[in-house]
Amino acid sequence: MGFDENISNNNQDLGLALALGLVHGDENCSWQKKKEEEEGHPCSNGKAYPSLTLGPQEASESAVSSFSNSSSASIKRERDPELMPYLEEENKMNNNNNNPWKVIDVDVDDENHNNCNTRKKLRLTKQQSALLEESFKHHSTLNPKQKQELARKLNLRARQVEVWFQNRRARTKLKQTEVECEVLKKCCERLREENKRLQKELQHLKSMTQTGPTLATCPSSETNNNSSNLHPRFYKTTCYPFTQSSAAC
DNA sequence: ATTCCTTGCGGCCTTACCTCA
DNA sequence: TCTGAGGTAAGGCCGCAAGGA
Secondary structure: OOHHHHHHHHHHHHHHHHHOOOOOOOOOOOOOOHHHHHHOOOOOOOOOOOOOOOOHHHHHHHOOOOOOOOOOOEEEEEOOHHHHHHHHHHHHHOOOOOOOOEEEEEOOOOOOOOOOOOOOOOOOOHHHHHHHHHHHHHOOOOOHHHHHHHHHHHOOOHHHHHHHHHHHHHHHHHHHHHHHHHHHHHHHHHHHHHHHHHHHHHHHHHHHHHHOHHHHOOHHHHHOHHHHHOOHHHHHHHHOHHHHHHHHO
16 A cells, blocks of 8 residues: 555545544644634633544554645545434534534634644554654754645645654654763773772772781792882882772772 | 844654554 | 543643734
């Protein structure tokens, strides 16, 4: 199945979801424009709908990932028992009768589409994710033109592309932080070991100082008559092999 | 030249939905 | 069938920079 075909099929399922008013497919929904978010949108009535139960296939592949900002309007009639109470309530609120059939002209460009206040989880298709990922490899941020172009290719809204890149950057940073954390942990462990070793060495040196020069006689001093004039500590510091160890750090 | 306001964008944190074990 | 954990799209807030008045 080709990319376009896939998107096309996705949009069919999407149509159903949109028809039920469960999907953000509206370019003009309240979350879309900041101004509308602040001032409120005519479609917002503060009521949430229950989740639409989708099969794994629909949910993961089609669900809602590919709603288009340029798709044509379609009309669907659906009746879901789970939705009945909500639909009835909404009909009442809209001064409609209790007709259980929810009929919505599904047009993602329809500004008056009135079921956009539900936050529906979107799933990008594998193809969409792959293309986004590929694009991210080339540049982790997008200029407006690139964003628009990518959105057009993917049949997504520019905002969705933007959000994907934001989240992707966040994931990258998180991963990077985890890697750095691991490196620091290892570094910390090494330093701890080194510290232990140096403590031991220090203790050894101290004990040698206490026992006096006889135990630490430098071999060369035995054959060198002048060496007897040297302080015992000198022997230790010059002959003791550990003294160079810490320099390796 | 400076200040203030608006707008747009990215970062960050959080929320909510969805999938899966 | 239920549930908790994990993944992730999206919401919300903040800071910053650019541009205009």
